[in-house]
Amino acid sequence: xxxxxxxxxxxxxxxxxxxxxxxxxxxxxxxxxxxxxxxxxxxxxxxxxxxxxxxxxxxxxxxxxxxxxxxxxxxxxxxxxxxxxxxxxxxxx
Amino acid sequence: xxxxxxxxxxxxxxxxxxxxxxxxxxxxxxxxxxxxxxxxxxxxxxxxxxxxxxxxxxxxxxxxxxxxxxxxxxxxxxxxxxxxxxxxxxxxxxxxxxxxxxxxxxxxxxxxxxxxxxxxxxxxxxxxxxxxxxxxxxxxxxxxxxxxxxxxxxxxx
Numbered sequence: 001x002x003x004x005x006x007x008x009x010x011x012x013x014x015x016x017x018x019x020x021x022x023x024x025x026x027x028x029x030x031x032x033x034x035x036x037x038x039x040x041x042x043x044x045x046x047x048x049x050x051x052x053x054x055x056x057x058x059x060x061x062x063x064x065x066x067x068x069x070x071x072x073x074x075x076x077x078x079x080x081x082x083x084x085x086x087x088x089x090x091x092x093x
Numbered sequence: 094x095x096x097x098x099x100x101x102x103x104x105x106x107x108x109x110x111x112x113x114x115x116x117x118x119x120x121x122x123x124x125x126x127x128x129x130x131x132x133x134x135x136x137x138x139x140x141x142x143x144x145x146x147x148x149x150x151x152x153x154x155x156x157x158x159x160x161x162x163x164x165x166x167x168x169x170x171x172x173x174x175x176x177x178x179x180x181x182x183x184x185x186x187x188x189x190x191x192x193x194x195x196x197x198x199x200x201x202x203x204x205x206x207x208x209x210x211x212x213x214x215x216x217x218x219x220x221x222x223x224x225x226x227x228x229x230x231x232x233x234x235x236x237x238x239x240x241x242x243x244x245x246x247x248x249x250x
Contacts, residue, residue: 038168041198041218048195057196 004051004081011046012077015039025078030071053087094146096125101146102187104241108157113191115154117240119146123181138179143213144170147203151189151217153242155199156233158191164229165199165219173215183207189217197221 002010005025012029013020016039029035035043044055063069073079094101107116121138128136148167155165179185189203199221204214224230 041168041195041220044195044198045193045200045218048193054194054196057198059196061197 004084005077007050008043008047008077008081008084011043011050015042015046023077025076025081027077028072029075029077029080031075047084051084051088053084053091055084055087094119094122096122096127096142099145100236101142101149102153102240105153105243106186106241108154108243110158113154113158113194115150115157115189117150117153117187119185119187121179121181121183121185125181128181136181138181138183140173140175140213143175143179143205144173144215146185146187147189147205147213147215148217148219150187151199151201151203152219153237153240154189154191154201155219155221156237157242158194159221161230161234161237162223163221164224164233165221167217168198168220169218171216171218173213175213176211177207177213179207179212185212192216 009020009023012018012023012033012035016033016035018033023033027033029040029043040057044057048054060069060074064071064074074083094103101119102117103119104117105115106118107114109115127139127142131137131139148170152165156163184207186206187203188206189201191199192202193200197220199219201217201219202214203217205212224233
């Protein structure tokens with residue numbers, strides 16, 4: 001069974017045509033991989049479907065805009081994977 | 094349909110909030126300046142307007158599901174296929190089903206048929222945002238009345 005990171009890295013590689021081996025847990029989806037907001041909608045759709053969750057993108061965006069969070073917390077892929085794991089765990093609780 | 098005003102929906106014939114589906118019916122006008130250029134002597138409904146018709150139908154579904162609190166904007170179109178020419182006077186039946194209700198976006202599958210014959214289909218992604226201003230919200234409310242969008246009380250589901 002692949003890890004959460006592997007799943008999202010594969011989704012990003014396929015959705016955005018980015019070489020899979022250039023995507024690491026430390027990659028920032030926006031700053032390092034150059035993913036824009038429209039492509040991220042496709043990624044979010046694929047993640048939502050793959051994990052059976054609803055990434056709270058609006059809440060995250062609001063937190064970043066309000067200065068309550070940094071983009072690193074949500075868009076560095078190891079952190080994104082951790083957030084997804086939390087959402088999956090909350091769903092099953 | 095008033096092509097020049099991008100009013101592509103004539104009426105909502107069914108809205109089912111529990112199934113997350115909508116149907117609209119729309120008649121291609123017999124004359125329009127659009128047909129003067131597309132094409133002279135051979136009028137065809139442009140494919141981009143068929144896309145817009147599916148997007149607007151999908152949009153009304155999203156508006157209704159969000160209880161007129163959010164506004165959808167077209168963000169992406171995938172797998173669009175145009176199977177049959179559409180000419181002036183044709184009646185277009187449009188169906189859309191919500192495939193996914195994301196955070197700040199929605200994805201629908203939409204298709205158009207005419208007299209049971211497939212016309213086109215596509216997967217549509219909409220950004221879903223707060224209304225940018227009250228003028229648009231009031232405009233959408235007024236349009237909903239014109240189109241016969243069922244109120245929350247009379248919509249299925």
